[in-house]
Amino acid sequence: MKFNFINSIIGLMYPTVCAACGTPLFRWEKLVCTRCRSLLPKTGYELNEDNPLARLFYGKVRLKAVTSCFFFSKEGKVQHLIHELKYKGNAEAGVFLGQELGKSIKEAPLFQGLDFLIPVPLHPKREKERGYNQSMMIAQGVFDVTGIPIGEGFLVRSVNTSTQTHKGKEERWLNVKDIFELRKAAQLEGKYVLLIDDVLTTGATLEACALRLSVVQGITIGCATAACAGR
Numbered sequence: 001m002k003f004n005f006i007n008s009i010i011g012l013m014y015p016t017v018c019a020a021c022g023t024p025l026f027r028w029e030k031l032v033c034t035r036c037r038s039l040l041p042k043t044g045y046e047l048n049e050d051n052p053l054a055r056l057f058y059g060k061v062r063l064k065a066v067t068s069c070f071f072f073s074k075e076g077k078v079q080h081l082i083h084e085l086k087y088k089g090n091a092e093a094g095v096f097l098g099q100e101l102g103k104s105i106k107e108a109p110l111f112q113g114l115d116f117l118i119p120v121p122l123h124p125k126r127e128k129e130r131g132y133n134q135s136m137m138i139a140q141g142v143f144d145v146t147g148i149p150i151g152e153g154f155l156v157r158s159v160n161t162s163t164q165t166h167k168g169k170e171e172r173w174l175n176v177k178d179i180f181e182l183r184k185a186a187q188l189e190g191k192y193v194l195l196i197d198d199v200l201t202t203g204a205t206l207e208a209c210a211l212r213l214s215v216v217q218g219i220t221i222g223c224a225t226a227a228c229a230g231r
């Protein structure tokens with residue numbers, strides 16, 4: 001009781017703000033305001049097999065389904081959420097994005113029969129600095145909604161690469177193509193797995209992960225991210 005009272009006082013002095021638009025939240029709102037929840041730009045790609053993201057991988061690696069929950073635009077709300085997740089220590093923003101992604105794929109025909117969610121691994125050193133792997137937070141949110149288990153330890157990042165942000169397409173690929181290792185491959189035979197990442201830009205990171213997984217006998221691979229480049 002006493003604790004709640006103190007929290008209310010703190011809340012009055014420093015109102016918690018929406019992780020997407022920065023306006024103060026009402027007491028009944030959590031993390032993201034009601035307005036943003038209805039306005040975040042959904043792609044609808046989960047229902048479209050031949051979408052622009054899927055086409056990025058044609059001729060490179062065989063994927064059953066590729067989707068991204070939201071369009072990402074500069075200075076936009078989705079960018080703000082991703083920024084909170086990656087640079088502000090706001091792990092809950094990742095869980096929120098994952099739950100939204102989970103809702104979008106839960107009933108989508110292309111994403112039925114999944115055995116594991118596989119978050120794209122971070123190098124352990126980077127994970128220690130941030131305190132968590134942002135892709136794992138998104139996978140956690142997808143699990144909350146769908147109940148699909150998170151498969152840990154199948155992919156390992158062996159090299160700590162520099163940031164991808166300012167690199168071109170070719171450079172990004174050279175930067176990531178050999179950095180993932182596959183473990184416990186036998187446990188993935190005949191399974192349908194969904195790679196999970198925060199943002200899909202050129203697709204280089206997901207392609208590198210999918211190529212490693214694709215050597216497993218009878219495996220089916222899909223990719224899902226919280227956000228992708230705008231329309």
Ligand SMILES: [Zn+2]
Nearest residue numbers: 018021033036
């Ligand atoms: Zn908002």
